[in-house]
Amino acid sequence: MSKIVGVIGGGQLARMMIPAAVNLGITLRVLAVTENEPAALAVTAYGSHLDLDAVAAFAETVDVVTFDHEHVPQSVLRELVARGVNVQPGPDPLQLAQDKLAMRERLAALGIPVPDWARVSDTDELAAFLADHGGSAVLKTPTGGYDGKGVRVVRDAAEAADWFAEADGKPLLVEELVEFRRELAQLVARRPSGELALWPVVESVQRDGVCAEVIAPAPNSAGKLADVAADIATTVAESLGVTGVLAVELFETTDDRLLVNELAMRPHNTGHWTLDGATTSQFEQHLRAVLDLPLGATGCRDEWSVMVNVLGGPTSDAISDRYDAAFADQPTVKFHFYDKQPRPGRKVGHVNAGGDDLDDVVYRARAAAAFFEN
Amino acid sequence: MSKIVGVIGGGQLARMMIPAAVNLGITLRVLAVTENEPAALAVTAYGSHLDLDAVAAFAETVDVVTFDHEHVPQSVLRELVARGVNVQPGPDPLQLAQDKLAMRERLAALGIPVPDWARVSDTDELAAFLADHGGSAVLKTPTGGYDGKGVRVVRDAAEAADWFAEADGKPLLVEELVEFRRELAQLVARRPSGELALWPVVESVQRDGVCAEVIAPAPNSAGKLADVAADIATTVAESLGVTGVLAVELFETTDDRLLVNELAMRPHNTGHWTLDGATTSQFEQHLRAVLDLPLGATGCRDEWSVMVNVLGGPTSDAISDRYDAAFADQPTVKFHFYDKQPRPGRKVGHVNAGGDDLDDVVYRARAAAAFFEN
Known part of the structure; x- marks a missing residue:
């Protein structure tokens, strides 16, 4: 029997767990609200994540419950646990991902640097x-x-x-209002039994509050910066008991400190580069981690990896109408589309490029994504 | 609207097209004979590939029909084409993959070296x-x-x-009975409109007539050997009008000739290393090719890639019961399981390893696969 992971929510994060599940021979089941969500292929039940009965019925069909998003209410999460459902990450860490005040209080109490x-x-x-x-x-x-x-x-x-x-x-x-030089993200995966694996810290470029590009590893991060980012993420993951993938978004201040900005307890946009740029992607690692299986290696496959989001997407024609031009122009770039209807600002896909020359890698990734602008 | 590729047959080759389709935002539909075949996740219709009505009805739901295997009869293929269905590869090349006598005659007529x-x-x-x-x-x-x-x-x-x-x-x-030094395979993908892309020639180690291991690129193949293999595959693909992935299995004779052994007009076991070892996998390339989209880059991601098949699998317990030990021992190896019931000699999965030191890569791949022996 293959192991069964249940994902609450049918968005692109659940969608991107499908390839990892297919490869590993794991069965993925998804609880979605409506038809035609990005993870539709793996949907086995419909229902709201707010509806205890729907979530509990879904949970009975899987070995472990995990998440596409952080919006499942604490009341539902705690009732699942009370009924013996294996929920990863659990309600305690998720509460901090759901409540920024609680998160700030807890991180401050742990002595973790925050604004x-x-x-x-x-x-x-x-x-x-x-x-x-x-x-x-x-x-x-x-x-x-x-x-x-x-x-x-x-x-x-x-x-x-x-x-x-x-x-x-x-x-x-x-x-x-932190005076920061740039934003970084440190992703880590942790198993319930304690094993932990970190990817290199990355630089995340935000536009209008949305992640636009990610460079992995973050330029000029080798040494102390990488060590501090890793220490912070390790402390957060272990102290809060996070399981699965944890993304720690960081500010690198103009006076050379790292401050924790946000936490996400799930695969994260700043880790999409790992699909093509790391030995183990964040989606495969999340499945391994929530099943409490040994984690995969997290080394980089290229000297530089760059991810560029496809935001909005074309509205005059279909995304797939642009494949001919984009694929021909950028044969080395890996394309990822979420089967979402284009809408201004909406994340409808991303592209990954890799190589030895950062300028060239950035150029190829941006050029590929640009084919899908309106 | 996303593009829709229809695959006849629900085996592991169809299964391994699922991740590529998810990434590219392509819809994959599969016609399977029974439930619980490896590609079950993407199955949208049940029916025999021998049944014209079942195949024709399935074909109406997709943009292009392609194959998990080569067993669809010529009568069915030709009737589909007569009805205007886009079938890739088409009946003419497939006839040669189905009939080894016809293939030998045709290759000999083309002046391609054969036993x-x-x-x-x-x-x-x-x-x-x-x-x-x-x-x-x-x-x-x-x-x-x-x-x-x-x-x-x-x-x-x-x-x-x-x-x-x-x-x-x-x-x-x-x-x-060819006196050969070793067996090689040259994979190529070709679009209906003519573009063609080749992966490096690989060495294939057979045991009991079944592919056991693949080393990519084939050791000591740089230069003339690679050129001749590429020329042969290019001539075959172009002369026969093959579309999608074509695998040309070759004998390297003890007197330094390359002779064509077999042809397969679909993704092939000797190309499974591309899932983790090439910029574009054979499954992604097959989807691009049959949709007549520009092909992806085929360069190696590692100096050496080694694929080892998991043949038979454990019968005393489930494959997934071995994950703990195997994943812990080989964190850099990529595992691929097909959700097939173990049975002596049956291909139930494969593992891929990559790196700079061939001995080490071979060791890691074999060690990982060995966890799944009976």
Whole structure:
């Protein structure tokens, strides 16, 4: 009998677990909300991740439950565990991925470097934080945000009155506006029994709050920077008991510190390069890890790997209408499409390139992705 | 709309097209005979490849029809084409893959080097061939053979009386017993519009008529040997009008000639190393080729790649019960399992290893595969 991994959510992360499952001879089952989601091929049940009955019925058909996203409510997760379901990662670590205030508190308690932050419940508290931090800060809704949503820069507390009204007494998270040189990401995978494997730290280039490009490894990261990033991710994964893939998004500050920005407890956009650039991809590693199987090697297959997201996609014609031109122009680039309808800003695919000359690798990846712009 | 490739047959070759299709954003549909075949995940219809109605109905749901095996009868193939179905490769080249006598005739007419051969209809004709070739030869049934089946060495014409009786007047193929140093395979992919891409020639180690190991590129093949192999495969692909992946199995004789042994017009066991060892795998390339899309780069990702088949598999426990030990021991090896029930001699999976030191790569691949022996 092959082992069965169940994924809650049918998005592109679940989709990209399919090739890894096929290769390893693992059965992948997906609980999706609707038809035609990116992971449709592996969907075996429909239902909302908010619906305990649907999730619990799905869980009975698999050996371990894992996730395409972090939106399964704590109430559902904890009931699954109470019923004896093997849930990886578990509710405790996921709570911190779901609640940025809880995450900040926990990381601070662990002594992990984070931006200055505070819990603010009204514009007065926000104004006080702004006054202490040079008049500007980043305000975040603790839950529900992603890809730049639920995040805004404020320079005057009054600007945020609408968010406080909407929060209805619940606190928001405010953070210093970090002066950073660049953003990095350190991905790690961890098994329930403790084994841990890290990929090299990468540089992530964001545009409009969305990951646009990733360079692996991060240029000029060998040595201390890589060691510190690895230490931080290891501490987070072990202290919080994360299983599966953990992405730790980091700021490299202009004064040479690394501060934890966000955590994601699942395969992550900053790890898509591993599909073609690492001995073991983050998707294969996630399956191994949640099944508590020995992890694969995480070395780079190329000196440089570059991932460029295909954001938005063409609206005048189909993505596949562009294959002829793109494939002919960039025969060495690996294309990944998610079978999603193009829409401005939407992640509909990505491309990976690799090689010895970073400038050339960046050029090829960007050139390939550019064929799919509107 | 994504492009839709339809595969007739649900075996491991169809299975291994799934990851490539997922990556490229291509929809794969498979016509299988029964449930639980290796490509079950992509099966959209059940029916026999011998049944014109089943095949024709399936063909209506896809943009192009291609194959997991070469057993679709000419009558079915030609009727599909007559009805306007896009069939790649087409009936003409497939006829030669299905009929070894027709293949020998055609290759000989093209001046491609092949072993001495003859069409023999009875033991007298066979005896004459044996007398001319040192008393031994290889007798083959022209159709239906694979993995050593339908092939036998004869040293006395009387030994073959049963086959002639079974053939009921139809001729058999007899070939000289080639004195070869080793077996090689040259894979090539070709688009209907003509573009062609070759992987490096590989060495294939056979045991009991079944491919056991592949080394890519073939040791000591750089230069003339690689050029001749590439020329032969190019001539075959272009002259016969093959589309998709073509595998040309070759003998390297003790007197330094290359002779064509067999042809396969589909992804082939000797190309499984490309899944992890080439920029574009044979499965991705096959999808690109049959859709007449520009082909991907075929360069090696490692200095040496070694594939070892998992033959038979464990019968005392499940394949997946061996994952713990195998994955822990060989973290750099890539495992591929086909979700097939173990049975002596059956191909149930393969492993790929890569690196700079051939001895080490061979060792790692063999060590990984050995965990799955009975």
